Amino acid sequence: xxxxxxxxxxxxxxxxxxxxxxxxxxxxxxxxxxxxxxxxxxxxxxxxxxxxxxxxxxxxxxxxxxxxxxxxxxxxxxxxxxxxxxxxxxxxxxxxxxxxxxxxxxxxxxxxxxxxxxxxxxxxxxxxxxxxxxxxxxxxxxxxxxxxxxxxxxxxxxxxxxxxxxxxxxxxxxxxxxxxxxxxxxxxxxxxxxxxxxxxxxxxxxxxxxxxxxxxxxxxxxxxxxxxxxxx
Numbered sequence: 225x226x227x228x229x230x231x232x233x234x235x236x237x238x239x240x241x242x243x244x245x246x247x248x249x250x251x252x253x254x255x256x257x258x259x260x261x262x263x264x265x266x267x268x269x270x271x272x273x274x275x276x277x278x279x280x281x282x283x284x285x286x287x288x289x290x291x292x293x294x295x296x297x298x299x300x301x302x303x304x305x306x307x308x309x310x311x312x313x314x315x316x317x318x319x320x321x322x323x324x325x326x327x328x329x330x331x332x333x334x335x336x337x338x339x340x341x342x343x344x345x346x347x348x349x350x351x352x353x354x355x356x357x358x359x360x361x362x363x364x365x366x367x368x369x370x371x372x373x374x375x376x377x378x379x380x381x382x383x384x385x386x387x388x389x390x391x392x393x394x395x396x397x398x399x400x401x402x403x404x405x406x407x408x409x410x411x412x413x414x415x416x417x418x419x420x421x422x423x424x425x426x427x428x429x430x431x432x433x434x435x436x437x438x439x440x441x442x443x444x445x446x447x448x449x450x451x452x453x454x455x456x
Contacts, residue, residue, distance in 0.1 A: 265424030272428030283385035317368025334455030351437035
């Protein structure tokens, strides 16, 4: 959760001049931290649905990259092809989400989440009529696009679909707290982000077992609600 260190300022973004250059300092209020946690939960929910049913990931591209490599190394070319397609779909989603954000301007966050909701709804709909893995690619694209919700200047400031970076920050902030350096509660937002992802994944696994890929309709609805919230 880069640039998000505990209490944090009340405005989503503050800018300051340093050394004659404009340096950006991200500071998020408790409201935006809560939204980041909700987005992480949504990513976990979608990821768990896809993984439970198909054994691949919608948001965890390190996992899909490993599956790609293992497939190539073991001769499981079909698995490797699916993993590669998912990685490409995720990157395409990132590109599309960035374009949507830049076109939308001041309404970027709401527009990106609206786009995510549409992709998830299409994924859910296609899973019912054409379960030929187009639905899976759309889900991965949606997760790629969602990274643009908490972005500034075209750069992602909070990664909500992957947790490795957050766990590294959690460890670093905990180490600093133990050594009495900096804000001793700076690790809490990272723990909240990881916990949100895990909670969402647990719910997603249960939803997948009960509803199959059509559980993505729930994710699409949640994305639409978050889009309305971040537009305010």
